[in-house]
Amino acid sequence: xxxxxxxxxxxxxxxxxxxxxxxxxxxxxxxxxxxxxxxxxxxxxxxxxxxxxxxxxxxxxxxxxxxxxxxxxxxxxxxxxxxxxxxxxxxxxxxxxxxxxxxxxxxxxxxxxxxxxxxxxxxxxxxxxxxxxxxxxxxxxxxxxxxxxxxxxxxxxxxxxxxxxxxxxxxxxxxxxxxxxxxxxxxxxxxxxxxxxxxxxxxxxxxxxxxxxxxxxxxxxxxxx
Numbered sequence: 087x088x089x090x091x092x093x094x095x096x097x098x099x100x101x102x103x104x105x106x107x108x109x110x111x112x113x114x115x116x117x118x119x120x121x122x123x124x125x126x127x128x129x130x131x132x133x134x135x136x137x138x139x140x141x142x143x144x145x146x147x148x149x150x151x152x153x154x155x156x157x158x159x160x161x162x163x164x165x166x167x168x169x170x171x172x173x174x175x176x177x178x179x180x181x182x183x184x185x186x187x188x189x190x191x192x193x194x195x196x197x198x199x200x201x202x203x204x205x206x207x208x209x210x211x212x213x214x215x216x217x218x219x220x221x222x223x224x225x226x227x228x229x230x231x232x233x234x235x236x237x238x239x240x241x242x243x244x245x246x247x248x249x250x251x252x253x254x255x256x257x258x259x260x261x262x263x264x265x266x267x268x269x270x271x272x273x274x275x276x277x278x279x280x281x282x283x284x285x286x287x288x289x290x291x292x293x294x295x296x297x298x299x300x301x302x303x304x305x306x307x308x309x310x311x
Contacts, residue, residue, distance in 0.1 A: 119149065126166065136174065142170050143167060149162070156193065156194075158190065161194075162187070164183040164186055165183065165184065165205060165208065168184045168187065177212060177215070180212060181209070188206065188209065200236050200243075202232060203229040203236075204229075209225055210225035210250060214253060219258055226250045239274075245285050245289065246271075248267050248268075248270050248289075249271050249288055251267050252268045252292055256296055265293065268292045271289040272286070275289065294306050297309070
């Protein structure tokens with residue numbers, strides 16, 4: 087179960103980062119940086135995180151040299167490198183990169199832009215894994231408010247954020263809250279059929295775990311039937 091959750095967190099991070107890389111590739115003028123980004127994404131998909139890290143470090147250095155420290159391209163490079171550090175357990179190195187990318191993005195796009203919400207989500211995920219639940223919950227809630235306003239309440243990203251909040255509640259044995267959040271995530275998936283099936287699977291797994299923790303075995307059996 088823990089492995090499934092780690093894979094889900096990595097998949098969410100990968101999908102959101104790929105969206106950023108797609109926009110970055112359209113504007114990034116240096117062929118070297120573009121080639122690095124392509125290679126990084128391929129290595130990530132293959133689970134070769136250690137090999138991807140030096141390429142991501144180089145891509146970030148190129149963005150800093152070309153665009154400066156406060157450019158959105160630099161922020162994208164920071165987030166990509168932070169994701170790689172996080173999946174390698176290098177949280178102390180990932181956190182300042184997420185924070186710096188968040189600061190740059192807020193300054194450039196405003197505090198309520200969806201890209202800001204994506205960074206809040208990444209940082210919240212890091213804090214949850216480290217057991218910093220109050221900080222993680224606040225960031226998830228802020229990201230949820232931004233995306234619900236900017237993208238609509240039925241956007242697939244809403245379900246992903248609800249799962250993050252549900253896990254915080256579940257980790258703290260706040261099972262009633264966790265159950266309600268998982269059910270909201272499932273309802274979101276039903277309204278947004280283009281959502282990733284992996285989101286649906288993670289919401290169902292989480293809800294089953296909540297029922298098991300509460301010894302509601304009949305309800306748990308109903309999920310798998």
